[in-house]
Amino acid sequence: MADPSTPRPEGPGPASPPPAYPRPESWVRPCPPEQGGGLWVEPGGFHIDPVRAVERAVVTHGHSDHARPGHARVLATPGTLAIMRARLGEQAGAVQQPLPYGEPLRVGEVGVRLVPAGHVLGSAQIVLEWRGSRVVVSGDYKRRPDPTCLPFEPVPCDAFVTEATFGLPVFRHPPDADEVGKLLHSLTLFPERAHVVGVYALGKCQRLIALLRRAGYDRPVWLHGALIPMCELYRAHGVDLGDLRPATAATREDLRGQVVLSPPSAIQDKWSRRLPDPVVAYASGWMRVRQRARQRGVELPLVISDHADWDELTATIRDVGAPELWVTHGREEALVHWASGQGYRARALALIGFEDEDV
Numbered sequence: 001m002a003d004p005s006t007p008r009p010e011g012p013g014p015a016s017p018p019p020a021y022p023r024p025e026s027w028v029r030p031c032p033p034e035q036g037g038g039l040w041v042e043p044g045g046f047h048i049d050p051v052r053a054v055e056r057a058v059v060t061h062g063h064s065d066h067a068r069p070g071h072a073r074v075l076a077t078p079g080t081l082a083i084m085r086a087r088l089g090e091q092a093g094a095v096q097q098p099l100p101y102g103e104p105l106r107v108g109e110v111g112v113r114l115v116p117a118g119h120v121l122g123s124a125q126i127v128l129e130w131r132g133s134r135v136v137v138s139g140d141y142k143r144r145p146d147p148t149c150l151p152f153e154p155v156p157c158d159a160f161v162t163e164a165t166f167g168l169p170v171f172r173h174p175p176d177a178d179e180v181g182k183l184l185h186s187l188t189l190f191p192e193r194a195h196v197v198g199v200y201a202l203g204k205c206q207r208l209i210a211l212l213r214r215a216g217y218d219r220p221v222w223l224h225g226a227l228i229p230m231c232e233l234y235r236a237h238g239v240d241l242g243d244l245r246p247a248t249a250a251t252r253e254d255l256r257g258q259v260v261l262s263p264p265s266a267i268q269d270k271w272s273r274r275l276p277d278p279v280v281a282y283a284s285g286w287m288r289v290r291q292r293a294r295q296r297g298v299e300l301p302l303v304i305s306d307h308a309d310w311d312e313l314t315a316t317i318r319d320v321g322a323p324e325l326w327v328t329h330g331r332e333e334a335l336v337h338w339a340s341g342q343g344y345r346a347r348a349l350a351l352i353g354f355e356d357e358d359v
């Protein structure tokens with residue numbers, strides 16, 4: 001295994017590993033879904049983010065399209081394993097092996113380290129080392145600060161496996177503070193109306209609460225019941241979210257001029273009838289697309305994402321400096337085209353089973 005501190009060549013083109021190093025594609029490969037899916041690491045004998053139950057899985061983070069039930073053995077950060085247990089119960093993995101950030105481990109013939117990805121609590125990039133070759137699998141990630149999880153750490157490597165959820169130049173997320181400012185301004189304009197914000201239960205909910213607190217909002221934040229367990233898990237991992245209250249315990253009068261967080265699907269059902277003349281908001285990177293906001297009946301779109309936008313994706317590729325770029329899911333073609341034009345050897349892996357979450 002290569003020394004993790006060994007500097008890797010920066011930039012594309014001629015900075016390829018010496019011929020003595022195995023080519024990344026010779027030992028890390030896409031796996032067909034019928035054989036487990038995700039990425040297969042041959043000399044380690046394990047899958048990364050498999051879409052079906054397998055004997056040995058390394059999981060980047062707790063979102064359901066990456067953390068599947070039924071694996072015999074699961075390796076992940078303590079935070080991700082806690083999320084999997086909360087969401088999957090006994091199906092979270094028969095044997096669960098926590099690996100803290102930065103600690104080296106040998107799995108089969110492969111050195112494995114987990115480093116922060118900045119996506120959600122516990123999210124990790126998988127750093128793989130074999131016979132002098134280094135591959136980094138990013139999982140999902142973002143680059144901007146998030147009070148609820150550790151920031152992304154670029155790791156120089158020979159091949160970088162990146163997502164491309166927002167891999168089009170049109171996707172440039174505005175500053176988080178500006179979007180939170182829109183919500184706070186609307187509260188002052190419409191103090192008699194509840195403001196119900198659709199949020200993904202894992203990551204987006206807790207991040208929006210933390211951003212509100214950072215902006216000085218110290219009033220209670222009211223929660224749909226489906227959001228409470230994950231908020232309690234974040235608190236158990238040291239994330240301060242302030243005063244949170246169940247919306248079911250409030251009267252209509254209590255909720256006037258208040259922030260109420262809800263899963264997007266619940267905003268249109270009878271649960272929301274308790275809310276006084278609600279302003280419907282939605283926090284997602286997809287709110288950049290006006291048609292999506294209109295289709296969901298969103299009055300106040302908030303472009304807040306837990307994925308890297310176009311500028312963050314391209315900056316990360318430069319920061320990592322890997323000669324080879326593999327794009328796993330999202331808008332692969334545009335990012336591959338850009339990277340190829342910059343001199344990187346880029347290709348789309350077209351992995352199956354990773355959805356566009358409401359993030």
